[in-house]
Structure formats: structure tokens, C-alpha cells
Amino acid sequence: xxxxxxxxxxxxxxxxxxxxxxxxLLFVGWDKHLMFYGTAAYPLPPAxxxxxxxxxxxxxxxSQHPDFEKIDWSKVTWLKGNQPWKxxxxxxxxxxxxxxxxxxxFQTPGLDGMFGICF
Amino acid sequence: xxxxxxxxxxxxxxxxxMTRDLAWEPTYQKEEEIYPQLAYEGxxxxxxxxxxxxxxxxxxxxxxxxxxxxxxxxxxxxGFTQNNGHLTVTDARYVNALKLWxxxxxxxxxxxxxxxxxxxxxxxxxxxxxACQMQSxxxxxxxxxxxxxxxxxxxxxxxxxxxxHAQDHFWYYSVPKSYxxxxxxxGPFEFITAISFSFEYVLTNLLFVPxxxxxxxxxxxxxxxxxxxxxxxxxxxxxxxxxxxxxxLEQDPGNVPIIQKWIDKWTWRGVRLLTIVGMMQDYMLPKxxxxxxxxxxxxxEGNGMxxxxxxxxxxxxxxxxxxxxxxxxxxxSHQAWLVFNSANFLTNFHTWIPSEEELDWLDAKYPETxxxxxxxxxxxxxxxxxxxxxxxxxxxxxxxxxxxLPIFFTExxxxxxxxxxxxxxxxxxxQFCSTHCHKIFDxxxxxxxxxxxxxxxxxxxxxxxxxxxxTVEGFDPVRAVADYYELNWGSENGPFEGSEDQKNFxxxxxxxxxx
Numbered sequence: 001x002x003x004x005x006x007x008x009x010x011x012x013x014x015x016x017x018x019x020x021x022x023x024x025l026l027f028v029g030w031d032k033h034l035m036f037y038g039t040a041a042y043p044l045p046p047a048x049x050x051x052x053x054x055x056x057x058x059x060x061x062x063s064q065h066p067d068f069e070k071i072d073w074s075k076v077t078w079l080k081g082n083q084p085w086k087x088x089x090x091x092x093x094x095x096x097x098x099x100x101x102x103x104x105x106f107q108t109p110g111l112d113g114m115f116g117i118c119f
Numbered sequence: 120x121x122x123x124x125x126x127x128x129x130x131x132x133x134x135x136x137m138t139r140d141l142a143w144e145p146t147y148q149k150e151e152e153i154y155p156q157l158a159y160e161g162x163x164x165x166x167x168x169x170x171x172x173x174x175x176x177x178x179x180x181x182x183x184x185x186x187x188x189x190x191x192x193x194x195x196x197x198g199f200t201q202n203n204g205h206l207t208v209t210d211a212r213y214v215n216a217l218k219l220w221x222x223x224x225x226x227x228x229x230x231x232x233x234x235x236x237x238x239x240x241x242x243x244x245x246x247x248x249x250a251c252q253m254q255s256x257x258x259x260x261x262x263x264x265x266x267x268x269x270x271x272x273x274x275x276x277x278x279x280x281x282x283x284h285a286q287d288h289f290w291y292y293s294v295p296k297s298y299x300x301x302x303x304x305x306g307p308f309e310f311i312t313a314i315s316f317s318f319e320y321v322l323t324n325l326l327f328v329p330x331x332x333x334x335x336x337x338x339x340x341x342x343x344x345x346x347x348x349x350x351x352x353x354x355x356x357x358x359x360x361x362x363x364x365x366x367x368l369e370q371d372p373g374n375v376p377i378i379q380k381w382i383d384k385w386t387w388r389g390v391r392l393l394t395i396v397g398m399m400q401d402y403m404l405p406k407x408x409x410x411x412x413x414x415x416x417x418x419x420e421g422n423g424m425x426x427x428x429x430x431x432x433x434x435x436x437x438x439x440x441x442x443x444x445x446x447x448x449x450x451x452s453h454q455a456w457l458v459f460n461s462a463n464f465l466t467n468f469h470t471w472i473p474s475e476e477e478l479d480w481l482d483a484k485y486p487e488t489x490x491x492x493x494x495x496x497x498x499x500x501x502x503x504x505x506x507x508x509x510x511x512x513x514x515x516x517x518x519x520x521x522x523x524l525p526i527f528f529t530e531x532x533x534x535x536x537x538x539x540x541x542x543x544x545x546x547x548x549x550q551f552c553s554t555h556c557h558k559i560f561d562x563x564x565x566x567x568x569x570x571x572x573x574x575x576x577x578x579x580x581x582x583x584x585x586x587x588x589x590t591v592e593g594f595d596p597v598r599a600v601a602d603y604y605e606l607n608w609g610s611e612n613g614p615f616e617g618s619e620d621q622k623n624f625x626x627x628x629x630x631x632x633x634x
Contacts, residue, residue, distance in 0.1 A: 002565070003563040003564075003565045003566050004159055004160050004161065004306060005159065006155065006156060006159045006306075009565055010565070011565065011568070011569050012569075013545075013547060013568040013569070014568065014569050014570060014571060014572070014575075015547075015568075015570075015572065015575045015579075016547070017547075019579045020578060020579060021579075021580065023578070025575065025578065027517040027550060029517075029537055029539070031536070031537070032535065032536075034496075034529070034535065034537065035496075035510070036461075036512065036516075037458045037461065037462060037512050037516040037525050037527055038458075038516045038517055038525050038526045038527045038537060039516060039517040039526060039537065039539075040514050040515070040516065040517070041514075041515050041516055041517045041518075041574050041575070041578070042514070043578040057514070060513050060514055061513055061514045064510060064513070081541050081548075082539050082541065099548065100547065100548070101547060101548040101549065101550065102548060103517070103539065103541055103548070103550055105539065113535075114495070114499070115495040115496075115499075117491065117492050117495065117534075117535055118535035118536075119495065119496055119499070
């Protein structure tokens with residue numbers, strides 16, 4: 001539905017990908033781990049190899065959790081846009097079809113956080 | 120000698136002379152050119168004369184009442200200042216609630232002043248225009264009295280001196296700021312529905328009554344006084360809010376669905392905004408009056424629902440978001456405080472982990488949620504703190520495109536699952552905290568794609584001071600952003616434990632009470 005306006009209402013998107021100096025925004029959340037402020041947001045080069053996320057940005061955001069070092073990335077399952085999704089770890093973000101402001105979630109079965117409340 | 124004795128005007132006569140009779144019918148200009156904003160929102164007003172003033176307040180009486188309130192308020196503030204009133208508060212932690220108030224809420228009073236000032240010009244009916252002009256002056260008064268009341272604290276505590284800059288820059292103040300900018304950039308009818316009805320009528324009691332009672336409870340005479348001084352205006356604003364809604368609904372049946380959409384939107388926007396107030400109430404008042412959940416049940420579920428029952432005869436329904444709000448009321452204040460406590464290096468107020476006794480209070484007030492879901496987290500963080508390795512957030516979070524809060528909320532039916540909601544507009548993906556914010560976006564995507572989202576601004580490089588070079592060796596982005604925020608690193612931010620505020624308060628209070 002168009003916005004109700006007194007004249008033509010057209011403005012640029014404030015977070016268009018061109019504004020991120022060659023990077024694109026990627027959101028990556030870790031299911032069943034609520035220790036953090038929510039889902040991490042990263043500006044990343046589209047050519048970055050997917051598996052470089054693990055020891056880089058994801059470790060920065062999530063390694064304070066005792067479960068993090070136990071993650072076997074070959075057994076992790078992924079969601080993209082809340083739908084099951086299978087990345088190719090050896091390919092780049094772009095080759096995996098990831099676009100600006102995509103949101104991923106990863107699930108680590110058997111590692112369900114602490115205290116039985118997914119903390 | 121000529122005696123020019125005039126008969127004193129009656130109330131009714133005076134009201135007409137000073138409001139309704141100020142209007143005139145334009146003869147040489149078209150009405151739609153004089154009032155260009157009245158048509159485009161789709162609201163139809165057939166007869167502005169049907170507007171009923173709930174107070175019939177004229178400007179002379181208004182000055183008289185307000186002057187009286189001001190005299191009382193400033194007498195109390197003077198007394199408070201002269202007697203070092205700041206040392207009578209329960210605990211210096213309390214001052215942090217005032218910091219949030221001054222930085223987050225006071226600037227909104229000023230924005231409200233601007234909004235009503237505009238409505239006083241845009242509304243064709245003179246009754247409505249005069250009521251809006253008076254409210255505009257009220258809101259300006261609220262901004263001023265809050266600044267004056269808190270200026271005494273500013274002489275002694277950190278985090279109160281740069282509130283205007285803070286609201287325009289800090290990551291979390293974008294939540295209240297964007298809320299009001301959303302309203303100010305809407306048409307006049309949506310603005311008045313958003314602020315007079317959804318905010319003033321439905322939600323403002325939650326801000327002014329339990330929180331201001333909290334100020335009194337914690338020995339803060341200054342905040343209590345500005346709160347109660349404002350509350351007497353708020354009652355008038357609430358009545359105006361209800362009058363406005365009824366007037367619009369009665370004018371044309373076509374107005375009903377438009378107003379319903381606004382009520383749905385602004386109830387949810389307001390509730391999300393009040394997450395911060397819930398956190399103030401449950402965590403930042405050393406002496407507590409009632410929990411956020413209790414306040415919510417009294418002022419919203421009780422009073423608010425009675426109001427919606429009243430409006431049912433016009434065809435207005437309770438907003439859909441009510442279900443989710445009911446499910447979340449035992450969670451959001453805890454989720455918010457946990458986030459702020461782990462990110463307090465980038466806040467201009469202090470945070471702390473509640474004491475054992477405070478955790479017990481939270482257990483008792485939130486028996487269904489706190490002992491199971493939140494107490495273990497605080498105890499874990501406390502353990503880390505005691506071991507000398509306090510938990511701090513690393514990196515930056517995903518934000519909701521509409522309410523701008525970091526998405527720390529969990530799914531309404533599963534407190535162990537973080538909320539995920541995604542949408543698309545013109546090929547670009549957008550993230551939301553809830554289906555309700557998503558729906559608000561979908562109704563006006565052109566508006567919300569312009570959102571100034573703090574995290575993404577940082578990633579665009581706009582939240583650094585000119586001349587900052589992020590490519591130099593050892594560049595610390597957090598410190599660079601703090602500089603841009605004008606955060607006084609080391610005194611305004613960080614944990615309360617060990618802060619200047621804590622040390623100074625203890626020292627001054629000792630001087631005041633011991634030899």
C-alpha cells in the first residue's frame with residue numbers, strides 16, 4: 001500500500017548496499033543460545049569464503065559461550081530467511097546466493113545452551 | 120464622572136469570544152489552500168462545529184492555572200536544590216533512571232510541542248485548533264520543567280549534561296526519537312491519533328503514574344513534583360485524545376478503518392517504546408512500587424480495555440497486538456536489562472546486576488517467568504563478574520526496521536527462541552522484531568526504508584568523527600563511535616559498581632550524615 005502523502009513521495013533507501021563500501025550486511029544468529037543481544041550483524045565482502053565466518057565474525061560474536069568451541073561445523077544445520085538452507089562452505093557468500101541484509105540462523109543439535117532454557 | 124462599568128462575562132460567553140468566535144469564513148482564498156493537509160489522509164470532517172471541548176478552557180484561565188502550577192513547582196525545586204535534595208534519594212543507582220528519562224523522554228516533550236503547534240495551524244475547526252495550541256504550550260512547559268528539575272542532578276552526576284546530542288546520536292535513543300519522528304512526519308489526523316490517543320490516552324499513565332510514584336518512593340522530590348505537575352496537564356491531554364477519536368469516528372463512517380489502522384500501529388509502536396520504561400521500573404528504582412507487569416495490568420489491561428469497550432459502538436476493535444503484549448509482559452523488561460547490562464560500555468548511564476534481594480523481588484513479581492528464564496542468567500553473569508571477567512557483548516546486533524530496537528525479543532509462544540521476521544521491498548530484505556512491526560512496514564514501506572538505524576550507520580562509516588581513519592593499525596571502532604556520541608568514556612558508561620557516581624554519592628552522603 002502506498003504511503004498517504006501530499007505530493008510525490010520518493011526517497012532513497014537509507015541502507016542500500018552501495019553505502020557499505022563494497023560490503024553487504026549479513027545477519028547470523030545462533031539458535032538456542034540467548035546469552036547475546038540477539039542476532040549478530042556484519043558488513044562483509046561478498047567474496048568472503050563462507051567457512052571464514054566461523055573463526056572470524058562468528059567467533060568474535062559468540063565464542064564467549066562455552067558451547068562455541070564444541071561446535072562441529074560439518075554437523076551444523078542452517079536456515080536462511082527462516083527456511084532450511086544448505087551453504088557450500090568452500091564457496092563465497094555471493095556464490096552461496098547471499099544478498100544484502102540476508103538473515104541466517106545456525107543450529108547446533110546437542111548443544112542447546114545452558115540451564116535448560118537455551119541460554 | 121463617567122463610570123465605564125462593564126458586566127463581567129459569563130463562562131459561556133467568554134468561551135465563545137475566546138475560542139469559537141475567533142474563526143471566520145474565508146472569502147478570497149480557497150479553504151483547501153488555507154488548510155492543505157486536511158484531505159490527503161482520507162479522513163472526512165463534515166462539520167468542525169460538532170467538536171466538543173471537554174474543558175472549555177480559555178486562554179486567560181489557562182495562563183492563570185499554569186502560572187499557579189509553575190509557582191508551586193519552582194518553589195519546590197528551589198527548596199530541593201538548596202537542601203541538597205539529591206542526597207535524599209535512596210541510592211545513587213536511582214539517578215540512572217533520571218538519566219534515561221532526560222535523554223530519552225524529555226526531548227519527546229519538545230517534539231510533542233512542535234507537533235501540536237503544527238496542528239493548531241492545520242486544523243480548520245477553531246475549537247480543535249485552540250485545544251492543540253494549549254497542549255503545545257503544555258508540552259513545551261514539560262520539556263522545560265523536566266530540564267530544570269534535573270539540572271540539580273546534573274551538577275553532581277554524570278550522563279545528564281549532553282542529553283540533546285545524546286538523543287540524536289546514541290544507538291538506543293534512536294528508539295524514542297524515531298517513534299516521534301514517525302508521528303511528526305504523518306498527517307495531522309494520524310499525529311493526533313498517535314500522540315493524543317494511543318500515547319496520551321492509552322499509554323502515558325504507565326509512564327507518569329507508576330514511574331513518578333517510584334520517584335517519590337525513592338525520595339526524589341524534584342522528579343515527583345515535575346511528574347505530578349505534568350500529570351495534571353496529562354489528564355487534560357487524555358480527555359482531548361478521547362474527544363478527538365470520538366469526533367473523527369462520528370464525522371464519517373469511512374474514517375473508522377483508517378483510524379483502526381492507526382490505533383493498531385500506534386498501540387504497538389508505543390508498547391515497544393515502553394520496553395525501556397518497563398526496564399526502568401523493574402531494575403532502576405532501588406525501592407520499587409510495583410512491577411512493570413502489575414502496572415501494565417492495571418493501566419493497560421484494566422483501564423485501557425475499558426476504553427476499547429467504550430469505542431466498540433463505533434466499530435473500533437481492540438488492536439491485534441494485544442495477544443502478543445499479554446504473552447510478553449513477563450519477559451521484555453528482563454530481556455532489555457540483560458542487553459543493556461552487557462552493552463554498558465556504550466551507554467551514558469550505568470547498569471548493574473540486581474542484588475540477591477532484588478532477584479527475590481523479581482521472582483515474587485514474575486513467578487511464571489523470572490525464576491525459570493531470567494534468574495539463572497543474572498546469576499551466571501554475576502559469577503563471571505565475581506571471577507573478574509564480566510560478560511560484555513562483542514560486535515553489533517540486528518535491528519528492527521520499524522521500532523529500531525535490537526531484536527532481543529523472543530517468539531511470543533517460546534521464550535527460548537529468538538524472534539525472526541523478514542520482509543522484502545523493492546528486492547531488498549528487511550528485518551523485524553515481530554509480525555506487528557512487519558505489518559506497519561508493509562503499510563508504508565517508502566517511509567521506513569529511510570530509517571536511520573544506528574548499527575547500520577556505524578557500518579556505513581557515518582558514526583565516526585570527521586578525520587577518523589578506520590584503516591589505521593589498532594583502530595578501535597567502539598571508542599570511535601563513543602567519541603562520535605560524545606560519550607565521556609570512563610565516567611558516564613560502564614557498571615555502577617566502581618563508578619564516580621557511586622563514590623561521590625557515598626562520600627557526600629557520609630559528609631551529610633556523619634561527623
